[in-house]
Amino acid sequence: MGSPKALLEWHGSTLLRRVAGMVGRGVGGPVVLVRAPGQALGCLPEQFEVVEDKEEGRGPLAGLSAGLAALAGRGDIAYVSSTDAPFLHPAFVRRILAEVGNGVDACVPFVRGFRQPLAAAYRVSLAPLVQSLLAADRLRPAFLLEECRWTQLDDAALLADPDVARFDPGLDSVTNLNEPSDYESARSLPAPEVSVERFGVLRPPGSPEQVTIRAATLGAAADAIGVPLSTHVVAALNGDQISRDPTEPLVRGDVVSFLSAEAGG
């Protein structure tokens, strides 16, 4: 059966934790993880919801069906990702989501010469259609696209977005891992470059206000500058998202601000 992708180590965390975090930052809404019955997903923050794919072994549409059903009534559009997308960037997620709207039910990127149905956005209201396809044993994502209004974004269209061009110029968001060499190659790349700020008592006298480091998680960033992530320290991601979770994934372009909990109120 091989090693479950979801639990593959990723810079001290797991692939699943990373991808779930990136999707969460891109969508700004609930994140649903679809697993096979009883599948171990490791230790995850409570904000991630877990549902089970009751039709195990029936391919991506079965997972999509379970995920969309779980989101019914809580959002209009869902970004769908496989677990093996370690370089997914929130800017990419936002760009794909923005394409679904007036008269468009789904947006599937066409990147690196392939359609990417598991790095795509779908209307939550497509759930009944997906279910009907499963009932008819039409198990491929292409069958869904045949029956809904969809659009695609190619490399050029994606890179026309300033944030995508800046933070994901190689469109590595669609990189997935299917062979051991894929994983080993991806894992051997350096962690993303992020900026770190320290405030108050956390900033040693004479030290620069902001430094650039490489860190794939909040915990790694804290370690890199010698700040313990404790109850006395909180971190703000890009000025708003407050976290103390060392597994919080970081991505290229992030600015992490560490501040004393007491000083920050």
Added chain:
Amino acid sequence: MTTAAPDAPEDSTERASTFSRPSASAINGPKFDWEEVNSAKVFETITTSGLTEAFSRIDLEDSKASSAIDFPQ
């Protein structure tokens, strides 16, 4: 939303029957047209390597959603 998708069916016979045979242009042409591959258009002469390549592309695009990686023991 993240889908921890289970293994997709891997049986190549099933895949071949599902997709009929790919067109020559899908195999050899510079442009890959998924819709054409998925259609019933067939050519009588298809090389084995070409067929493998076409199905490999289908895997990547459409259903290679295995939830596991097989590492060497």
